[in-house]
Amino acid sequence: MQGLLKGAFGDRVSFSPAVLEAHGRDEGYPEARPVDAVVFAESAEDVEKLIRLANEEGFSVIPFGAGTSIEGHLIPVERPAVSLDLSRMNRILEVRPEDFVAVVEPGVTREELNRRLRSHGLFFPVDPGANATLGGMAATNASGTTTVRYGGMRANVLALEAVMATGERVRFGRPVRKTSAGYDLKDLLIGSEGTLGVITKLYVKLHPLPARVHALRVFFESIEDAAGAAYALMGAGLPVARLELVDDQALRAVNRYLEKDYPERPALFIEFHSSTEAALAAEREVALELIEEFSPLEVAAARTPEEQKAQWEARHQAYWALVHLFPGRKYAITDTAVPLSKLPELIAYAREQMEALGLEGSILGHVGDGNFHTIVAVGEEDYPKAEAYVERLVERALELEGTISGEHGVGLRKRRYMVREHGPALEWMRRLKAVFDPKGILNPGKILP
Template sequence: MDRLEALRKLLPGKVETSQAERRRHGRDEGYPEEGEVLAVVYPEGVEDVRKALLWAREHQVAVIPFGAGTSLEGALLPLGEAISLDLSRMNRLLEVRPQDFLCVVEPGLTRKALNEALKGTGLFFPVDPGADASLGGMAATNASGTTTVRYGGMRQNVLALQVVLANGEVLELGRGVRKTSAGYDLKDLFIGSEGTLGVITRLTLRLHPLPEHVHTLRVFFPGVEEAAEASYRVMATGLPVARLELLDELALKALNQHLGAGFPERPALFLEFHASTREALEAESALALELMREAGALEVEAAKREEERKRQWEARHQAYWALVHLFPGHRFVITDTAVPLSRLPEAVRYAQALLREMGLTGNVLGHVGDGNFHTLVPVLPEEYPKAEAFAEKLVKKALELGGTCTAEHGVGLRKRKYLPLEHGPALDWMRHLKALFDPQGLLNPGKVL
């Protein structure tokens, strides 16, 4: 029997082999190359995942877990024969326990669908990478976003995981409690592993109370360096900022054209404070504004209504697509370095100077409250190597400053070459772990390591 026919017989109604589907599952949102998988499998439960992995083991075919396809670093590109394991049908909210501030979900549920389902509980799931990513995919890349400065990223908000190994074994990792000291922390090993160690089939997530009072600001500066300095001053005070985002003038120009946003086209910090009392909120906001004015702030705008707040953060999340529309026909190299907070102004200054030195157009934006910023560099296809050279220099500078090559997007294919610089001999131990969990190298091979 043909191997694909055997797969269809094993998982009736759950295997798709149309060229359109095979191509859609062989690419992501940010990597310049595309591929084509052998087939797409749509499991509907953990037993389907086990069957697909055992089939793959028998036929020596690679398996690439797939969430919503919003990753950026080439993690979904097949490097040889592979099936895509699309977990979008495993999208149920299995349990909500408001009294314990947690919920249990399947990996294909998206973050927006989860928060919609939580309405009325007084709780929400805070990790917000912008895209409506699947929660399993967010855990697999250790995603974070605009609220990470207050609530943490996926690693801080995943209490437990169910994962299926390449041999079909099902593991329960972590516990539905705030802390545990029982044995090695295998759960966190799988968060950020990008599907190279196992397939996530269930997540227990930490939930947070909805803030009673919210204050959202836009503060404009004469330059990006002043905005970065202001962000450091705010964080250095220990103020409980919920969001602290940097957008440069190019990003705001793109948003004005794409969304008709009407923002002043100057570097800006978008901030948000969450508090349980109005008095605390006003005191924290006033201190932050004082610090930013000392750093050179020119103008302050407040988003006073909920609808205006939503528009502001939607604009921040649309910054990438706004730039894409501003530069039609271009490819984008997107960096996501992070440095210690005290070195952030220096890193931003270096990135801007390097863009000028290399004759590149690019913008700076990101989650500067975490020391994490992005540069988005649009280039024509023939200039792509030049932009990659910029990214490599920026990564080396970030590492020199004690930072990291990727704060949230993951490694995939694009950033593999930087791991020896960042981890040294520890990289060999990562390879030992990969060989232990996946001795045949069938789980998303060639990614991360």
């Protein structure tokens, strides 16, 4: 295989042990396994060529964006396995401000796109914290802090082009705001974790930068009060742009890591986007009235862009701050989402179970979407306890009509819960996989148990 890939891709293929190792790991899965080769695609033609070779030679192909996924999406299961690194396909092909559309290659990162859009007064809202690629974000149906207002990847990718397992390049969808023309295969490719096709181009939806922004931090006595207040804000139909829960443990970690002095109490980090100062003031007033019912301990405002940037940096760095607080430990991260009214109940259960199992960790996340993460940090010998905790939380979320993954995806780690979530629908997913990828060359072993 080495000679064949070398002949086809020249210096765009690597067999260096460090490169093979770096492409067989991610940011959260506890195991890593080096891949057998890494091809750095520079064009859609490179992708087509690799997929055709995979068909002829029978190796598997694992698309790779920025490598920030956390559920084992990139770890090879079947041999030989070639990682297809798309980070060099990083051209912003077109910005069409008049249509609020940009056309990008899959290796463009969200930060790079937003830098380019600023001069047009536009932005791309999906914000998973990590500086992921647009291709990787589409493949995991990523979302983030602004999803409560602007939606996740399915809502913000209008059309895409992908190389299918046959090696054909196909466009799915049209760059329009709505369509009723046939089966929505664009949305099927989104969230398919590289198992149905390799995304080579995306038409993404842009939004005007908000004219007025106001951010708040509200600290509470208990996490139950914080969760209750979040539900009250959503229940009132307030158009919050961000509504994040950050617990006392996460704030303790952030204070140490970023040298901040936030009160170490459960908090809601909130942001409003409006077109006028009057509308912003009215929304803030209603929000504060609703929050008052939950006896907040302190309310702090972030008015300037610098203060707002600092507030959201604290939220985005919370995971790394926790890793820093508990050096050398292993982490188990949950990603459940439940119907909004069930959120306070599941958060209380998460806290109770963490205490019952004697685990140290933190609860934080996108509560405006009914989605939150718990991160437990354990020593090697306590890892089974962390797994038991994840199992309990997943079970309870499913009982509450929730999902095992609000945004991180399935990868390897969550495959074992798929049958419990989907039941007979899982068999239809298997049939789909067989239609799209009959030889099983695209990221085999992921999603489907």
